[in-house]
Amino acid sequence: MPRGQVGGQTPTGGRIVTSGERLLEVRDVSLRFGGVRALSNVSFHVEAGELFSIIGPNGAGKTSMLNCISGRYRPTEGDVLYKGGSLLKRSINDRARLGIGRTFQNLALFGHMSVLDNILVGRHHRLKNNLFTGMAYWVGGARTEELAERRRVEEIIDFLEIQHVRGEPAGTLSYGLRKRVELARAMAIEPELILLDEPMAGMNLEEKEDIARYVVALNQEFGMTIVMIEHDMGVVMDLSDRVIVLDFGKVISAGTPDAVLADEHVKRAYLGEDDETLDALAAETGEPA
Structure with a gap:
């Protein structure tokens, strides 16, 4: 890149x-x-x-x-x-x-959410459609926008070499992998x-x-x-x-x-x-x- x-x-x-x-x-x-x-x-x-x-x-x-x-x-x-x-x-x-992005000394991930969804949280400020309404329906611009954001997140996942855990709940990962996920979420802010x-x-x-x-x-x-x-x-x-x-x-x-x-x-x-x-x-x- x-x-x-x-x-x-x-x-x-x-x-x-x-x-x-x-x-x-x-x-x-x-x-x-x-x-x-x-x-x-x-x-x-x-x-x-x-x-x-x-x-x-x-x-x-x-x-x-x-x-x-x-x-x-x-x-x-x-x-x-x-x-x-x-x-x-x-x-x-x-x-x-x-x-301005950041990571935390004490991990601040959503343990019940997947790695992919944790990283997507870092993209919310970039969305043009309202997060709670526009993205709730897979129609028109909302769907196109979410697919584009998911592609960005997949690039970050590839960069940090966490493809094998992308669908796993963040709370089940080892400490070292959770640190990578937190870094990924900070990267997602761009x-x-x-x-x-x-x-x-x-x-x-x-x-x-x-x-x-x-x-x-x-x-x-x-x-x-x-x-x-x-x-x-x-x-x-x-x-x-x-x-x-x-x-x-x-x-x-x-x-x-x-x-x-x-x-x-x-x-x-x-x-x-x-x-x-x-x-x-x-x-x-x-x-x-």
């Missing part, structure tokens, strides 16, 4: 943002829950075409940051801009229509920006390699800009163009993977100062500790 397209369709989202231009910008975002401050004055930007990673210890605010971008949370302070326009007044559905919350968590080495291959393809072949949370530092250092590190809701480091890995603040807060740990990571990534 052409770069920047899924199933031959150009993703939605208004004006086209070219590679190297800012697609997403987070400006001084703070998030509080009562007396708990989850994020404190977080700022960063993501350029179109980047694979951008957010790392940090558990409880650092990483998922809270993705929730602010995707619309599940509204920042207490600050702003989130997409293609130069604020997202604060945009609903979750609006953000999907603009071209996003320009896709937010991946720990896409490789809980997987064995072979499953991680598969997902890493798909993530690289989404970025390099499909042209999707990716913001990824991931704890596997080898994966982060191998795949990322740039990285930020959160600790207690604050950015403590930002830059290229090499620069972040060498940052003393990161070593203390996240990687630990144990020489054997750092040596092992350096050997894995090919960079000096």
